[in-house]
Amino acid sequence: MLVLFSACSKPKQLGNELKDNLEQSQFSIEHGDKIISNRSVFTKLIGEDSLLYYEYTDRAFYIFDLKSRVLNDFLKFEIDGPNSMEEQVLSFDKVGDQYAILSSNYISFSDKNGQILKRKRVNQFLNNMDDPTISKTTSFKVINENQLYLSQSPRAVIAPFKYSEASLTPIFAIYHVNEDSIEHLPIYSPEETLINDETRGFYSSISQHFFILNNNCIVFNFQFSPSIYRYSLKSKQLTQFDGKTTRFPEATEPFPANKYRDPAYLVKHLVQNGTRFSNIEYDAENDIYIRYASKKTFSEELKKSNYELYLQVFDSDFNNIIEQEVLKPGKPEVYLSNGFIYMIGASSAYTEEDATKFTKFDLRQIK
Structure with missing residues (x-):
């Protein structure tokens, strides 16, 4: 190259x-x-004035609204089971009407209710x-x-x-x-x-x-x-x-x-x-x-x-x-x-x- x-x-x-x-x-x-x-290790700006924050202790995503300056619920997963999320999240984005989430070992695709639709190691x-x-x-x-x-x-x-x-x-x-x-x-x-x-x-x-x-x-x-x-x-x-x-x-x-x-x-x-x-x-x-x-x-x-x-x-x-x-x-x-x-x-x-x-x-x- x-x-x-x-x-x-x-x-x-x-x-x-x-x-x-x-x-x-x-x-x-x-x-x-x-x-x-x-202490979150993952935060990301999604859309205008919306900062996504992952709270690993309860496997929940929140959004800081940087314009109105309020904290809103966004997406929650389980700690164990088919709809679980790993402790470490590395990347996140919307793909069509689903959310793609990269964690330590998987790319997971979920709906807006935190139901896992697909995973890939x-x-x-x-x-x-x-x-x-x-x-x-x-x-x-x-x-x-x-x-x-x-x-x-x-x-x-x-x-x-x-x-x-x-x-x-x-x-x-x-x-x-x-x-x-x-x-x-x-x-x-x-x-x-x-x-x-x-x-x-x-x-x-x-x-x-x-x-x-x-x-x-x-x-x-x-x-x-x-x-x-x-x-x-x-x-x-x-x-x-x-x-x-x-x-x-x-x-x-x-x-x-x-x-x-x-x-x-x-x-x-x-x-x-x-x-x-x-x-x-x-x-x-x-x-x-x-x-x-x-x-x-x-x-x-x-x-x-x-x-x-x-x-x-x-x-x-x-x-x-x-x-x-x-x-x-x-x-x-x-x-x-x-x-x-x-x-x-x-x-x-x-x-x-x-x-x-x-x-x-x-x-x-x-x-």
Whole structure:
């Protein structure tokens, strides 16, 4: 597969008065009589001003209405039985008159009453951990009622394996729902994932990639790297953009290969240090891309970590045009709706027992 490299050029000016920083403000949405733990690992914007929230403790989906600022019931499943949902949800979307839900091991299709109509096992890792060519499905996007784009993380980018055919394991596929078949796309793990050289280390769970569909292209990036990739579905050409900024000029340090079976080191490496990059979203009105970047460093002298979180905005050529610090800690996932970017509050200082706090960034000043 041919990979083209594109270095950043001089940033393109958007309008007459591009400001260095976007206005940040905070608000809360009360939970009412609903029990919300504020520890969900899955949230997603669905439709305008509607943020889907999965409460794994009771297998229920709720919707935060970001405009009217209320919390509404949405969809509930069972913990066990034929209409059960797994504890971890990875992706969700509407497909026709059904809901498609990706969990740890399955894609499930349900009706609006939480009745499971169909399941497909998609996690190849189960009882098969020694095969470096297997993959785990981590998210999906809906093309139409019969087709879903799947992102897949090969086993060989999560853990160190000696060079093998794993480097030719596709990282995207199309799931044909009616035919119950999967068609792999010719897009493979980039060199920076270290899939071809286990001696340089590995990236474990932060090797997961995020993606969006835009203008007949797949745009994707990885948690560990500033690089942004664009694959043209028409020309079958992959272009890599460095995505570097002054504050985030390089990828995070990989885990040493010889530390693979040292859980104490792995936890310390993950928790105390490292650079992370979030999902990317596209704002069509301003023709810009948006993501978060975070950096954590550990002070041995103070025995504590310092955490910095920034919002990054790129033009259509992936030149960085805005990079500003997020003032209140939040979950680094981009939720974009009606000219605003929303972020769910994080840490005990910015969450409440009976309400969820949000930070809002105003994109309307970009003209």
